Amino acid sequence: MSTLKGSCRLGLDQARERSVLADGRLRMQLSEDLGQCHSELFQLEQGLSLGRLHYHPLRPLIEETCGPHDGHVMVVTIGLQGKSGFTGKDGNHLAFEAGHTTITAFKATPGERRYQANQTASQLRLVIDEQTLRKYVGEDRAAQVLGTGHLHRLDFRPSSQAAQAHAAALVRYLQPGLLNPANRLDLHIHTLSLLAEQFNLLAPQDSISSALSSSDVERIERARNLLCEHLHQPLTVEYLATAVGMNEHKLKEGFRHLFDSTPARMLLDMRMRKAMTLLESGQQVAQAAWQVGYKYPNNFTVAFTRYFGRAPKSIFGKKR
Structure with a gap:
């Protein structure tokens, strides 16, 4: 971990604390010295996952990443609070902002995530891989959206009322203690409805x-x-x-x-x-x-x- 002009840079080779919670979600936590920064990923089915990110760094944070998802994926990100950015090694830039939906398609893409000091960035992510997307929408429509595998920003727009409603329901179910078998159907319905809309x-x-x-x-x-x-x-x-x-x-x-x-x-x-x-x-x-x-x-x-x-x-x- 290094400091550059007041910013904190976290390299790929620097450890993140990984743990699997009792309900099956994978949690990744940064050092408390950086602030309250963690992300979680929960697999609904093979190839379809929900992620929740909550970062509140004490200093401007630059986090190197190579893409946490295997293979070719489409990611729908609903901005819940604050904003953050991603800049790929190829120069492509993505913005994530409260009240907005960002949709991307890519394979593993090296780059940097950037977060502002003392500002909360909270996001909900829906991640679907190529095989699962083809299962739900057919090969032609999946290929139309996924492209060649290079980082591709498909859309960035204000979140619809429907998307916000689904996101709020999913965030509620992702709270500790609510991620249980009795809620799996509702979790699937809201996830697939959100995917279908986008x-x-x-x-x-x-x-x-x-x-x-x-x-x-x-x-x-x-x-x-x-x-x-x-x-x-x-x-x-x-x-x-x-x-x-x-x-x-x-x-x-x-x-x-x-x-x-x-x-x-x-x-x-x-x-x-x-x-x-x-x-x-x-x-x-x-x-x-x-x-x-x-x-x-x-x-x-x-x-x-x-x-x-x-x-x-x-x-x-x-x-x-």
């Missing part, structure tokens, strides 16, 4: 690019968010369309093009997956039914059995 703005499908504007896509994403956030309520297409300011036909067409589903089918999928998680965590059938919008347990039992091919009583209290 990717559809970057590389809209040809079939919808002329029919749906970016504001239309955001409205449709907000409608899906409402489904996710209000599983216990009776939601209709009419209500969703009114809530997001879109006519019913266009909303249904948007769901079909963006998600290959309908609002009713997506609501059923979300409810059944949530119910499965609740039952596996030990909740009784009536409790699970009420939390996913079924007033009468018998109706829930019929819907659950039709969906999964087995009765909810066969799941209650069991762990996978």
Whole structure:
């Protein structure tokens, strides 16, 4: 570690304290002499991870990096507080700022991260590798975005309301004690919804690019968010369309093009997956039914059995 004109430079060869927390997240902590500076990474599935960065250095900090992610990745960074910057060895510069979304694609890229003294930089990161991105969006659209592997800034723009809402939910679930199996479904839903919003703005499908504007896509994403956030309520297409300011036909067409589903089918999928998680965590059938919008347990039992091919009583209290 060296000091240059009041700044602190942390080289690649200098140790960072690494630890694996009880909930499985990987934590990297800098020396307390530098201030409160740490980052965490949690793997949701193979090739898809969530990261949280929180740096508050006591002096201007320059941290050398070679890119912490293996292979070719796309990274969506939501700025939560403050700002920081990255300058690659090739001269490319990236900015990360509160209230803004930065999207990049790269392979391991050497460079320097820069943080201001006595200023907090807090960011949420979604990291998806090439293979997983291809699985979700197809080879052509993934290749369109990922490029050749050189550092590529795909976008830097103010975060949408939907992105901020998903980020707030994910930050909440990443708090100590909340990163548990009972919350994994919600964690996945918010992560994939955030990814879908950003990717559809970057590389809209040809079939919808002329029919749906970016504001239309955001409205449709907000409608899906409402489904996710209000599983216990009776939601209709009419209500969703009114809530997001879109006519019913266009909303249904948007769901079909963006998600290959309908609002009713997506609501059923979300409810059944949530119910499965609740039952596996030990909740009784009536409790699970009420939390996913079924007033009468018998109706829930019929819907659950039709969906999964087995009765909810066969799941209650069991762990996978």
